[in-house]
Amino acid sequence: MALSARNQLKGTVKSIKKDAIMAEVVVELPGGQEIVSVITTTSAETLGVSEGKEITVVIKSTEVMLSN
Amino acid sequence: MALSARNQLKGTVKSIKKDAIMAEVVVELPGGQEIVSVITTTSAETLGVSEGKEITVVIKSTEVMLSN
């Protein structure tokens, strides 16, 4: 599947926390920085997200801000 | 300024392309991966975005997807 979202960063799941509806997943990038993703618990379970799993973070470019 | 957006990744501007309304900025992260940001041209100019500039990429967690 080729996706229009141009931001696709490989990383490793560092932690996952879930409640009934939403899940919060912390992903560590190769450079040591972290990205937090908030998705539905259903999606997290369908993808089989678990600690230590290699995963790709995906972000639409129009959602990315910059700061000095 | 402390911001609720938990994703704040440091990088360097690799390229910038602008038209009347929108600008597309490519940022290189320390690990070598890239992130594309689409912001208004006004914002890019206010921040002084230019090639080689050190910059921080900011993303709200609810905008971050995951994929296998």
Place this chain on the structure above:
Amino acid sequence: MALSARNQLKGTVKSIKKDAIMAEVVVELPGGQEIVSVITTTSAETLGVSEGKEITVVIKSTEVMLSN
């Protein structure tokens, strides 16, 4: 590629309009309704978006509103 974004609707590209940075793509769904996608022109060209092409529309659930 399995993606956490749970909204993946199949359709056909009805029209595409591009400028230097952004592209606007109208997709027709099987039920006859239409979805408009605004992505970067670079993404549209990388995906080879053109009229008549079968394509999948992808939307993160947290971006979907409801109305009466």
Place this chain on the structure above:
Amino acid sequence: MALSARNQLKGTVKSIKKDAIMAEVVVELPGGQEIVSVITTTSAETLGVSEGKEITVVIKSTEVMLSN
């Protein structure tokens, strides 16, 4: 109310799941495809979202990605 969000798809609520803050609503479109919406529980209750209800799904065009 006329809204700038150009994606307004009619459908029927198939299921709803709520916790204290967030609600997840599955909507079935006429063509048989489904869309998941994550909104606040307060919004879901204010709109009176319930199974079988006819509803309109609303999405801003800049939130819509494409994939092959």
Place this chain on the structure above:
Amino acid sequence: MALSARNQLKGTVKSIKKDAIMAEVVVELPGGQEIVSVITTTSAETLGVSEGKEITVVIKSTEVMLSN
């Protein structure tokens, strides 16, 4: 039309700038603060957005960040 997006702020259009695809609209709120909206030019024209027009700004709650 009742909409799940809970942020609906009344204001007045202060300026509008358009190119082929995207439009940038500055809205002044009653308290004197401003909000910038980036929508498609097609949407801006369909809504008849023009300087001095009274308009409502609409934002999904999950898109709103906070900062100190």
Place this chain on the structure above:
Amino acid sequence: MALSARNQLKGTVKSIKKDAIMAEVVVELPGGQEIVSVITTTSAETLGVSEGKEITVVIKSTEVMLSN
């Protein structure tokens, strides 16, 4: 920190409601209108969000819709 997000509105926290993952914060603007923000509970606690606190609401322009 200068941020590309051009919408930065000052207000006062009117209420906050939290569960394990997500928090819902209602902010009152000087003109009397309200904005609801949904962020992670971790972010809300890191920022020290509490009733009566002066806070800034931040929104990326591409997330702002308009309606008549």
